[in-house]
Amino acid sequence: MKDIHILLVDDEQSIIQMLEMVLKKEGFSQIHQASTGAKALDYIRKYPVDFIILDVMLPDTNGFELCEKIRTYTDAYILFLTAKVNDFDVLSGFEKGGDDYVTKPFNPLEIIARIKAYMRRQQHTPVAETSIHKKIHDFGHFIVDEDLGELIVDGxxxxxxxxxxxxxxxxxxxxxxxxxxxxxxxxxxxxxxxxDDNTVMVHVRRIRERIEVNPSQPEYLLTVRGLGYKLMKGNAQ
Structure with missing residues (x-):
């Protein structure tokens, strides 16, 4: 198992201790902790971090606001711990740069599952710059360059x-x-x-805000009521 650096940001020592115990039991050894937003940010400035478990309610700051600051230093995966579950709170977290969230109270094994899922994705991510064949997905109004990891809208x-x-x-x-x-x-x-339904829904909304002329009346990424979503290309209906 690749040894990733995990940062736990929470002022509740009982949660920190529980997570640390379960993580170590699962074979993770590079576990770091911070009880305030200031300490977390100071750590992130100095040391590499792969995965951040971030409590929304911290004694010195709001976790969503801290997330935005963290994003100026690292692209580490950020998983929120929150008691807030309404759409506005979820959207706020994602808009600040969060990747996912778990609501309190939670099963620590759910956190482990998220970390292992993150690791599987990292292991299967190709090194784009060494690829001979470019992977370009052209939808006319927008282009997704898989090799460069870029979304290009209207040039x-x-x-x-x-x-x-x-x-x-x-x-x-x-x-x-x-x-x-x-x-x-x-x-x-x-x-x-x-x-969780909100996780997919909010990320779909974030895509529409980038690729659609009018996100409220999407032409590309459509909702198929009761079934899911469909990204339209060409003349398909």
């Missing part, structure tokens, strides 16, 4: 967080096909079972 590169890009890439590789939320969650998040 301009549009910033796209890693998890949003991975979801868009999955749609691009399966154009004109209805993809269920369960299929999406398993393929993009790497989980063995479907957990």
């Amino acid at each position: 301009k590169v549009v910033p796209c967080p890693a998890q949003v890009f991975l979801l868009l890439l999955y749609f691009c590789k399966n154009p004109n096909r209805i993809l269920t939320k369960e299929q999406i969650f398993q393929a993009v998040w790497g989980m063995d079972h479907y957990i």
Whole structure:
């Protein structure tokens, strides 16, 4: 198992101790912790981190705001721990740069599953720059360059967080096909079972905000009511 660096950011020592115990039992040894946002940010400035478990409610800051600051230093996977579950809170977290979330109270094995899913994706990510054949997904209005990891809309590169890009890439590789939320969650998040409706829904919204002329009336990434989503290409209906 690749030894990844995990940072636990929470002011509740009972949660820190529980997670650290379970992580070590699963073979993870590079586990670091911070009880405040300031300490977390200071650590991230100095040391490499692969995966961050971030409590939303910290004594000195809001976890969502801290996430935005963290993104200036690292692209590490950020998993929120939160008691907030409404759409606005979820959207706020993702817009600040978060990748996923787990609601309290939670089963620590769910955290382990997320970390292992992250590791599986990392192991299967190709080194794009060494590829001879470019992987370009051209939808006319927008282009997804798989090798460069870029989304280009009307000739301009549009910033796209890693998890949003991975979801868009999955749609691009399966154009004109209805993809269920369960299929999406398993393929993009790497989980063995479907957990949360908001996660897929919010990331789809973030894609539409980037590729659609009018995100409220999408022409490319369509919702197929009761079934899932479909990314349109060519003349398919």
